[in-house]
């Protein structure tokens with residue numbers, strides 16, 4: 337049986353960010369804990385590569401890992417109207433850069449042990465918690481520790497009043513002529529055909545004048561199938577925003593649950609959930625990475641100060657309530673999702689919207705936003721929340737029957 341102060345289960349965004357903050361020699365005061373990080377060998381349990389985007393004002397602590405950034409942000413309404421602004425820098429980190437770099441950094445830190453094994457059980461205990469895992473050779477690996485932080489993706493999702501999926505496929509494209517504005521990130525272009533249930537938009541992050549990540553995204557009950565995403569991207573790059581001749585140099589695909597489920601951060605006296613498993617995903621947007629970083633900092637500070645390191649709530653309660661009302665209104669078809677977002681960006685200064693979406697806004701700022709929303713449907717959805725039952729939903733990445741390959745997009 338191995339012994340440690342902390343076991344981190346999962347070496348994804350949350351797990352590695354936490355291990356790094358816990359053992360950073362220049363980190364918060366207090367003794368540096370001995371940390372064991374357990375991550376499965378590459379295979380079905382591993383999270384596929386992805387890009388993480390987030391925004392902050394100017395430089396930040398992760399800039400060494402940032403592969404691209406944009407100082408101007410744009411949203412386009414369904415009619416093509418553009419709303420744009422600055423004040424925030426939108427940054428992109430590739431998991432394929434970040435995870436190996438942080439793993440190498442941790443491997444050189446004498447306080448960290450990296451274990452390649454799949455965790456099969458986590459048990460709480462009065463004096464210590466225990467993590468059991470199985471390595472690639474089938475051997476059992478057990479670690480006893482004071483604290484365990486578990487970032488394994490929750491399956492199934494906890495019961496919720498509303499659960500939609502943010503699902504997307506992106507193409508990294510290289511065009512033959514200049515087609516992009518490198519300093520401008522287009523967060524949402526609502527000129528895409530809207531699905532019957534939910535909303536859709538394109539997301540365009542130019543890397544150069546001829547290279548960009550172009551993503552088709554839906555917030556809806558089910559993912560599309562392969563042909564559905566291909567048709568949506570071909571439609572966008574061919575008709576909505578003609579790119580001319582281009583090559584697809586890479587793809588990114590994902591499904592992020594957008595849910596008002598409760599994700600308990602405390603699973604026992606000594607066992608905590610972090611990352612998406614601990615509710616770090618903002619229900620109305622799917623953004624998670626910035627909340628994960630804030631949480632890692634707070635947990636590391638508590639641990640090193642000798643306090644009980646219960647992760648702080650990743651999002652303010654009022655933001656979760658507002659998101660729950662919005663999800664309900666979208667799910668019930670009470671609001672036009674595309675118009676809602678276009679109006680949010682059209683009627684409010686960009687920093688106010690971004691502060692809200694990142695959970696940094698004040699109650700007064702939120703009120704100002706709320707008053708510019710469609711008040712009737714939002715108020716009705718809000719009023720319903722206390723009486724709606726939370727139900728389990730089987731969220732499987734099955735293609736949407738609403739958008740078969742033979743169904744035209746427009």
Ligand SMILES: Cc1cc2nc3c(=O)[nH]c(=O)nc-3n(C[C@H](O)[C@H](O)[C@H](O)COP(=O)(O)OP(=O)(O)OC[C@H]3O[C@@H](n4cnc5c(N)ncnc54)[C@H](O)[C@@H]3O)c2cc1C
Nearest residue numbers: 346347348349350382383388389455590611612623624625
């Ligand atoms: C394609 C995609 C793009 C995204 N883009 C953004 C973005 O731009 N901005 C943003 O804010 N959010 C984004 N998200 C949402 C969120 O930031 C990511 O999902 C993020 O990776 C969540 O971090 P995590 O550590 O909670 O989960 P993960 O990064 O998925 O880490 C979970 C870890 O647990 C490990 N694991 C699984 N099973 C076991 C086991 N049995 N034992 C041990 N370890 C196990 C996995 O191997 C993995 O390393 C995106 C999500 C996806 C899917």
